[in-house]
Structure formats: C-alpha cells, structure tokens
Amino acid sequence: MTLKYVATTCPYCGTGCSFNLVVQDGKVVGTAPYRRSPVNEGKVCPKGTYAHEFVNSPDRLTKPLIKKNGKFEEATWDEAYDLIAQKFKSYKPDEFAALASARVSNEENYLLMKFTRGVMKSRHIDHCARLCHASTVAGLAASFGSGAMTNSIGDIADSKCVFILGSNTFEQHPLIGRRVMQAKKNGAKIIYADPRYTATAKQADLYMPFVSGSDVAILNCMMQQIIKNGWEDKEFIANRTKDYEKLKEVVMKDTYSLENVSKISGIPVESLKTAAEWFGTAESSALLYSMGITQHTVGVDNVRSTANIQMLTGNLGKRGGGVNALRGQNNVQGACDMGALPVVFTGYQKVIDEAAHKKFADAWGFSDGICEPKNGYEVTVMMDVLTDNPGELKCMYIMGENPMLSDPDLTHVKHAIENLEFLVVQDIFLTETAELADVVLPAACYAERDGTQTSTERRVQMWRKAQDPPGEAKVDWQIISELAAKMGYAAQFPYQSAEEIFSEVAAVTPSYHGMNYERLNRPEALHWPCPAVDHPGTPILHIGKFSHPDGIGVFAPIEWKPPAEVPDAEYPFVLTTGRVLWHWHTGTMTRRSATLDAEVPTGWIEINPEDAQALGIKDKEMIRAITRRGSVEVPARVTRDIMKGVMFMPFHFKECAANVLTNNALDPVAKIPEFKACAVKVEKITEA
Numbered sequence: 001m002t003l004k005y006v007a008t009t010c011p012y013c014g015t016g017c018s019f020n021l022v023v024q025d026g027k028v029v030g031t032a033p034y035r036r037s038p039v040n041e042g043k044v045c046p047k048g049t050y051a052h053e054f055v056n057s058p059d060r061l062t063k064p065l066i067k068k069n070g071k072f073e074e075a076t077w078d079e080a081y082d083l084i085a086q087k088f089k090s091y092k093p094d095e096f097a098a099l100a101s102a103r104v105s106n107e108e109n110y111l112l113m114k115f116t117r118g119v120m121k122s123r124h125i126d127h128c129a130r131l132c133h134a135s136t137v138a139g140l141a142a143s144f145g146s147g148a149m150t151n152s153i154g155d156i157a158d159s160k161c162v163f164i165l166g167s168n169t170f171e172q173h174p175l176i177g178r179r180v181m182q183a184k185k186n187g188a189k190i191i192y193a194d195p196r197y198t199a200t201a202k203q204a205d206l207y208m209p210f211v212s213g214s215d216v217a218i219l220n221c222m223m224q225q226i227i228k229n230g231w232e233d234k235e236f237i238a239n240r241t242k243d244y245e246k247l248k249e250v251v252m253k254d255t256y257s258l259e260n261v262s263k264i265s266g267i268p269v270e271s272l273k274t275a276a277e278w279f280g281t282a283e284s285s286a287l288l289y290s291m292g293i294t295q296h297t298v299g300v301d302n303v304r305s306t307a308n309i310q311m312l313t314g315n316l317g318k319r320g321g322g323v324n325a326l327r328g329q330n331n332v333q334g335a336c337d338m339g340a341l342p343v344v345f346t347g348y349q350k351v352i353d354e355a356a357h358k359k360f361a362d363a364w365g366f367s368d369g370i371c372e373p374k375n376g377y378e379v380t381v382m383m384d385v386l387t388d389n390p391g392e393l394k395c396m397y398i399m400g401e402n403p404m405l406s407d408p409d410l411t412h413v414k415h416a417i418e419n420l421e422f423l424v425v426q427d428i429f430l431t432e433t434a435e436l437a438d439v440v441l442p443a444a445c446y447a448e449r450d451g452t453q454t455s456t457e458r459r460v461q462m463w464r465k466a467q468d469p470p471g472e473a474k475v476d477w478q479i480i481s482e483l484a485a486k487m488g489y490a491a492q493f494p495y496q497s498a499e500e501i502f503s504e505v506a507a508v509t510p511s512y513h514g515m516n517y518e519r520l521n522r523p524e525a526l527h528w529p530c531p532a533v534d535h536p537g538t539p540i541l542h543i544g545k546f547s548h549p550d551g552i553g554v555f556a557p558i559e560w561k562p563p564a565e566v567p568d569a570e571y572p573f574v575l576t577t578g579r580v581l582w583h584w585h586t587g588t589m590t591r592r593s594a595t596l597d598a599e600v601p602t603g604w605i606e607i608n609p610e611d612a613q614a615l616g617i618k619d620k621e622m623i624r625a626i627t628r629r630g631s632v633e634v635p636a637r638v639t640r641d642i643m644k645g646v647m648f649m650p651f652h653f654k655e656c657a658a659n660v661l662t663n664n665a666l667d668p669v670a671k672i673p674e675f676k677a678c679a680v681k682v683e684k685i686t687e688a
C-alpha cells in the first residue's frame, strides 16, 4: 500500500483554505490538516473536511456523451470533437456564447475566454459571478478604481468593530467567521444585520433583523448619525476622496432619520443608534458583506453605500478596516480576473478599449482576428435574448456551470436553453443543465489537476494533482486546447501544462505580472496586484491612494429604492434565498458526499411561528410556495429564526428548487438578479 499527502486548495467557498488530500494506492481517500496555510492554519469547515467524498463517486462522467434521438450514447473523444467543431464552425461569431466557471482554475477560465474571443470571435462570455458579485465588481470599481475585497482575511482579527451585513459568514465562509471570533476575543464589537437569526447572529453583540432590501436606507441612516455626531474622518475625506458634499446632501435627508429608517427596515431606533456609534467611533471598523448586499436590483447601489460608509469613517487602506466583499465560490475572483466577463479581458482590461483589444489580438496571434471590440451579453441577458429573440443566439458552450438550478426563474431558463440549436456542457457530473445538452464532455475535478485559483482576498493559490481523472475524463484546459486544435487553431493553443498557460496569463495581465508557479508554490502564495517578480504582493489595497488614475475615492449619493417586487395582497410575504453550511450551490458535489448529504438531505422553507399559525401550517408539513414565476412543494420549517413576514429557502435542492420562484429582475448596471427579495405566498396542500 502506498500512502501520500498532497496539499491543495479547497474547491468550495472563496475563503481559500488549504488541506492535504490523502492518497492511497493512487486514489483520494480522505483529507488531513495542512497547518502551514496562513488562511486557515490547519482548520477546515465540514465541506472542506469531506471534500474527498465526491471525487470517486460512481456518478462521475467518464466518457464523452452524444445525444441521439433524445438519448445519450457514449462516444470517443474524436467523435465528440468532430461533431462540436463542425457545429461550432457553422455559426456566426455572435450566435455563439460561452459560460466559464468559478469552480475551475484560472488557467481554464483564461483559455475559454481566449477560445470564445479568438477561435469563435464571439463577444459573449460570462460566468456565475453575474449571479453573485457582479455588483461588487461594478460598484467597488466605481468607488475605488478596483472591484475586489480591499483587505485580507487575517486582517479581520485586528478589527475593533466588525459589521456584517448580508452575509451569514459563520455558515458560508466559516474560516472567515473564525477571524471574526478572534476579533471579538480581542475586544471588537460585532454588529450583524440579517432577516434570519443565523449562526452568525448568535455570535453578534448587536443583532438587527431587517426587511430584505432596505440596506441602503440602513447605511444612509448610520452615515447620518455618524455625521451628526462628528464621528466622520474629516482628514481622510478631505485628502483622499471627492463628492462628499453630494453624499451628505442625500444621507442627511429626513428620509434617513432614525425613525424613518426604523419603519423601512424594521430595526429598532436604539439598535440603529448603537450600530452607528460603535461603527463610527471604533479605532478600526471592518465591513463584511456577501450576497445579501449584491443580489438585488439595487446591488450596485448597495455596494457603493458600503464604500461610502468606509470612506466616511476612513476605514480604507488600513489593517482591521476595509470593504470585505466575501466572494462565494472558490475561484469566482479568479474567473473575473481572467476576463470571463463580457466587458473585459484579463485584469479588467476593457474589451472596448482599442489599445487593450489590440494588445490581446497581437499577443494571441490569430491571423483571422479576434472578436469585435464590443461588450457582449451577460448570462442573465443571454437567457432573455434566447427567449425574447429566438435565433439570435444559437449555440452555447458551458464549462462547469449549472444554470438549470442556479439561475433565477428556472422555467424561463429551461425555455431559454431549449431554444438553443446546439449545447455543449463540460462537467464532472451529469447536471440538470448537462441533461439538456447535445454533447457532454467529461472533465477532471479539482483533485485531478494542477492549476491556480484566486480566493476572495485576491490570494492566488495552487491546486495540486492527487489522482488521475476517472475513465477518459480530461482536465478542462486540455479539452479546450484539443477542441481549438480540431478547429484549426493548434498554434494558438500549444499548451502541455497548466504552468505554460499561467505564464501567458502573467504576461498579459498587469496585476499578475510578477507571479509564476515557483513563487505561488508556497503556503502564503501571493495577493494581487503583484506587478513584478520582486514585488511581495498586496494584501491590503488602497494604502495611501485609491486605484483610480487620480488616486481619489469617489463618494456616490445613493437614494434607497425598494425591491422590484414587494409583498401585496396576493403574495403577502418576502421570500429570500441562500446557502447552508453543509451544501454547496447546486449540490452537484456536496449532495454526492455521503456525510454532507446525510446531515441535510433536502430543502425547506422557513416560516415565522406567527405567520405559520395564521396560515394553519405546522412544522415539517409539506406546503406549496408560489410566486408569479411558479410553485414548488417544500417542507415547512417553523422557526423563530426568521422574522415575521419573511420566508427563507436554501437553493441547493432540485426537488424543491428555490429558483423556480425567484425573480429575474436585474440590477441595471451589473445585470445581477434579485435573488434576495421577491413576493411569495404559501398554501397548504390539500388532497384532491
């Protein structure tokens, strides 16, 4: 028996913990602590602990599949590539769209971006950041000049006040929750606002349940209190920002008085006052947020409001402060960095910028050119175009994403995907989306490849191969390269290793210029920006100046607006959605991990006891939840942990899919959907 330990990075959340994969006779059989990681220091959450269990699942895809007469048949790689190449070549550039993946490596996201813009010459590439932090990228870039988490995870422990808004950190990013606990032990006050009394709420010094969608009003109210009491950082505002007077004009309005915002949000006046005082007077205050802020039709407004309060209090460019946007998936930061977005190449170099466009066209060397220098469609817009303008988009290549469970209004998504003429899905399991494909390509999982991923704190870390992929499955970069070669572009995709691809990424991406595998192959790895090989990386952004060309941060006057759909007589409750500790997104991996699945085998809807009593609903009773998009049958969980008037569903479970219900209304800038608030009614199921 041979036994070895391979240190790698967790494939689940954006925290970026490391652990060892235990490999016995060439197969991954367990995980073990890797204590040298500065992120998690040997500790992991349940998902990390059992991250080996799905790797050798009997459900893994092992051969290419081609659909014939409505049924999948196994095929050789050559048969699959030939069919795909012939079909792909038959479409005009903008009839093709690709979805990259926050679950695969930087190298592979880069290659799919290059394939889309170079081989297919299409403008349309996006990925699931559209569903989680598109508002962060747009909002923080407008305020600070850089759309990423400003500080490092370790910094949070040094904060004297931590305000968590729209993030159930202790369940979604448990090892970041550990840093919050360290801050608390060091004397920090913890403020938490959420419609649910979550695991995070239990650790807070001040818990503020609030009506989903009132974030801007709460932040404006806190800023009004801070200014009224003279707690703002006048020097920081004067030296490092602009448009403060415009901000002041809005936040000082009577609309944002304690009394009015208490009515809008449901938070007691005293709590709002205390939150403003603790946050405004602490030596350093960190703001942590996640999708409770971003997944709204006002997602960008929400994000800009978090930036406003941190500039107002001078909590940027210093330890223990920052706007800490907690990115959801393991590599959602990296997929954005790699230009798997419809408006940018790598490192946020704009597609419409002539110089950037020429730079990539020259670097890639396609003799027949690349895509036009125009922005493409976001994934949410792709779905609308497919339903509203059939025939404009005809063909899609989806790598490691499952929109048939992750996107809002699933009936609409199914309709959209069924309007495609040709769909290729590349994944490790036959997902709900793969079932609709014409060709399915079997991919390697994280344990079967080398590569890099970039965590929420902009730390670029290594995945290291621990076992071979099952059957004939291949790593994604190899599949993309072989397909490109079949289409006549072998010269542009000559790669023999992930490292070769990374070298190309570093060459064309200023924030990654100073990175290479030798430098990254250390426990601490590197934070971007890292512009030169002798640069130590940048754990804290905006020290001394912001990333805008003039170095100045920009305040944005933001007025509160209610969600696109609010309760009414017909749909009298607010529905909000989210994740649970034991599962990950569409459950493709965690629901195939026996231990995790045993803990939480299905979904539920949380209902406050007063609402349940009024509706005659009992705990665990199967009920029907209905919105204007559709209905699902789901067990009720009657609990005081959810505030009256609000209901909550986790979105991992296909048998009671929350996204059948959610609203596809979009933020006008980020095009992110409003997963966090729509109007719902519930009813008892009566026997026919």
Ligand code: SF4
Pocket: 010, 011, 012, 013, 014, 015, 016, 017, 040, 043, 044, 045, 046, 047, 048, 049, 172, 173, 174, 175, 176
């Ligand atoms: Fe993995 Fe996130 Fe858990 Fe760390 S906190 S072990 S990265 S799921």
